[in-house]
Amino acid sequence: MGVDGRAKRFLYEDMTALLTEKGCRLTDQRDTILKALLSFPLTFSPMDLEKLLMTTDPALGRATIFRAIDLFLEIGILEKIHRESGDDVYLVGSVGHHHHLICRVCGEIRDINSCPFEESIHEIMRKEGYSEGYHRIEIEGICGVCKKISEENTESGERSLGSHGGKVRQLH
Ligand SMILES: [Zn+2]
Numbered sequence: 001m002g003v004d005g006r007a008k009r010f011l012y013e014d015m016t017a018l019l020t021e022k023g024c025r026l027t028d029q030r031d032t033i034l035k036a037l038l039s040f041p042l043t044f045s046p047m048d049l050e051k052l053l054m055t056t057d058p059a060l061g062r063a064t065i066f067r068a069i070d071l072f073l074e075i076g077i078l079e080k081i082h083r084e085s086g087d088d089v090y091l092v093g094s095v096g097h098h099h100h101l102i103c104r105v106c107g108e109i110r111d112i113n114s115c116p117f118e119e120s121i122h123e124i125m126r127k128e129g130y131s132e133g134y135h136r137i138e139i140e141g142i143c144g145v146c147k148k149i150s151e152e153n154t155e156s157g158e159r160s161l162g163s164h165g166g167k168v169r170q171l172h
C-alpha cells in the first residue's frame with residue numbers, strides 16, 4: 001500500500017497509455033478532462049468534476065464531460081464507487097485487482113490488494129458451472145480516525161458524526 005493507503009494510483013502517463021492501448025485518441029478535450037481528474041485525491045462526484053471544468057474550461061459542454069467519464073469508466077481509467085447513500089462517486093483507478101474500503105464519514109479510500117474473496121467466489125462459480133468470473137466488492141464503514149473523533153465528541157457531549165467530514169479529510 002502507498003502512503004495514502006492506495007495501490008499504485010494511475011498517473012497522467014498511465015491514463016494516456018491506457019487510452020492509446022484501447023485505441024482511443026487523446027483529443028484536447030479528453031486531455032483537459034484527464035488532467036482535471038488528477039486534482040481529486042479522493043473520490044469525486046460528476047458534479048464536482050463539472051464544477052471544476054466550468055471554471056477552468058467553460059467551453060467544455062456537459063455532454064462532452066459525461067461522454068468522457070463513460071469512456072474512462074469503460075477502459076478503467078476511472079472506478080465507480082457505489083455508496084450506501086446512493087450517490088455514486090468516482091475515483092482515479094489503480095493498477096491490478098483490488099477492493100475498496102471506504103469511510104462513509106470522511107470519504108477516505110483504502111485499497112485491499114490481496115483478494116479475500118477469491119476462493120469462496122471461485123467455489124460458488126464452480127458449483128454453478130460458471131467460468132470467466134469477475135467480481136466487484138466494496139466495503140463501507142467508519143475509519144479509525146473518524147471513530148476516534150466521534151468517541152471524543154460523544155464524551156464532550158457533541159453527537160453529530162457527519163459534520164466532521166471536512167475536518168477529518170484534512171487530517172488524513
Ligand atoms: Zn474517516
Ligand SMILES: [Zn+2]
Nearest residue numbers: 115116117118
Ligand atoms: Zn477480489
